[in-house]
């Protein structure tokens with residue numbers, strides 16, 4: 001299927017690893033031009049370097065950063081068609097999962113909302129005028145199934161993502177009549193650096209359960225979370241859904257939420 005993304009200009013945040021990197025790779029393969037944002041680049045993102053890719057090194061905790069990233073799309077490629085707000089998860093210096101409501105303090109809650117909600121608010125605020133100038137655009141906000149499955153684990157993260165889901169729907173209502181589609185993609189557990197890197201989720205759960213880190217990713221976590229497929233998702237499986245949603249092939253899809261969650265959510 002031709003996704004009709006050739007020549008489109010996209011901003012992707014959290015682009016150096018995991019789901020964001022897979023989105024960048026997919027959009028480039030479909031002929032889009034991409035502004036990729038993360039604090040640092042990495043070997044895998046560097047390997048994609050070419051005329052259609054610009055990396056902007058920013059810390060999205062800085063309130064000015066989202067606007068700077070979006071502005072680069074206009075400077076480098078003359079406008080903006082697509083915004084993928086993928087950056088999220090643990091703010092700088094934090095490891096998740098974090099257990100229990102009493103664990104995060106006010107500062108933790110604030111940082112969580114800065115990264116997972118306010119950075120998106122700022123990126124959308126900068127992107128909408130550029131998209132309106134083009135007659136429309138597509139935004140995908142990467143949320144989490146935990147927005148809809150509250151739990152004592154990561155309570156601040158879950159609340160920030162629930163806010164993101166609400167924001168996404170509101171944006172789709174306000175800007176849909178002007179041609180901007182806004183959708184949510186909600187991953188379940190996915191095998192990214194968040195899980196795999198030293199001190200990441202696999203190590204934290206290994207310490208909590210007494211299992212080794214590979215067993216956590218291969219069987220302990222899938223069983224604990226009752227994943228119907230029996231495995232964590234691959235980042236590419238999430239990127240493929242993002243690519244379809246930002247494509248003109250999804251012209252009638254807005255305000256929707258797509259879970260790519262290995263069957264984590266059980267509600268109808």
Ligand SMILES: NC(=O)c1ccc[n+]([C@@H]2O[C@H](COP(=O)([O-])OP(=O)(O)OC[C@H]3O[C@@H](n4cnc5c(N)ncnc54)[C@H](OP(=O)(O)O)[C@@H]3O)[C@@H](O)[C@H]2O)c1
Nearest residue numbers: 014015016017018019038039040060088089189190192193
């Ligand atoms: N993996 C999962 O199990 C899972 C489950 C549900 C939802 N999600 C959601 O999926 C999205 C992507 O997660 P992921 O697991 O793919 O993440 P990841 O592999 O940990 O990658 C995070 C990306 O964000 C960048 N980043 C981190 N902090 C940043 C900051 N302060 N400013 C700018 N960039 C920053 C990282 O690059 P630098 O470190 O160089 O900045 C990296 O490119 C997030 O919104 C997350 O909440 C993930």
